[in-house]
Amino acid sequence: LEAVVKTGASVSLSPTSDLRTPYDSSFHDALLVLREKGVNLCLSIDSALLASVSMFEQMATTWYVGVPWLDTPMEKYPLIDFTYVLEMATINGAKAIGIADKTGSLKPGKRADIIMIRTTDINMVPLGEVHSALVRVATVANVDTVICDGCVLKRAGKIVGVDIETVVREAEATLYDLRSRAGGSWAPR
Numbered sequence: 733l734e735a736v737v738k739t740g741a742s743v744s745l746s747p748t749s750d751l752r753t754p755y756d757s758s759f760h761d762a763l764l765v766l767r768e769k770g771v772n773l774c775l776s777i778d779s780a781l782l783a784s785v786s787m788f789e790q791m792a793t794t795w796y797v798g799v800p801w802l803d804t805p806m807e808k809y810p811l812i813d814f815t816y817v818l819e820m821a822t823i824n825g826a827k828a829i830g831i832a833d834k835t836g837s838l839k840p841g842k843r844a845d846i847i848m849i850r851t852t853d854i855n856m857v858p859l860g861e862v863h864s865a866l867v868r869v870a871t872v873a874n875v876d877t878v879i880c881d882g883c884v885l886k887r888a889g890k891i892v893g894v895d896i897e898t899v900v901r902e903a904e905a906t907l908y909d910l911r912s913r914a915g916g917s918w919a920p921r
Contacts, residue, residue, distance in 0.1 A: 742828035747793035748783030774825035814863035
């Protein structure tokens with residue numbers, strides 16, 4: 733912890749994976765202590781085997797866990813609020829990899845990386861506090877439009893410019909090949 737703070741290093745947390753690993757039950761404590769020490773915390777996705785590949789799920793999990801528990805050493809630490817969780821998922825990640833001057837927030841001169849969420853979907857109405865809705869309620873199904881560096885990658889809920897059938901076919905072939913080479917109980921049935 734001292735070395736992380738002294739060097740100004742960032743820490744990337746994968747909440748759903750971190751909570752699942754049997755050798756490390758300290759995600760809750762690490763989240764609160766690292767934030768209290770001023771460490772730049774960001775969110776990542778570790779493994780599709782442990783949780784869905786959804787930054788929305790990572791954000792919600794972080795928010796749910798980010799409460800100082802009574803009768804613990806973290807009892808007086810500040811709670812992790814919705815805005816901080818959104819920063820972990822956006823600008824803090826850009827800071828961690830050294831590109832916060834180019835992306836991670838909407839500012840003049842930065843790349844136009846934008847995710848538009850449909851707030852009219854049944855799980856999003858009625859829309860109250862926006863940060864709360866994004867962190868706790870939104871899912872990948874609510875993503876309507878994605879623009880990265882000025883290029884539209886998703887429009888009206890559909891991925892643009894990617895042959896999904898080819899991606900699926902190649903992923904299935906790769907999995908089959910890996911399982912065939914692994915053999916044993918991993919061999920394809």
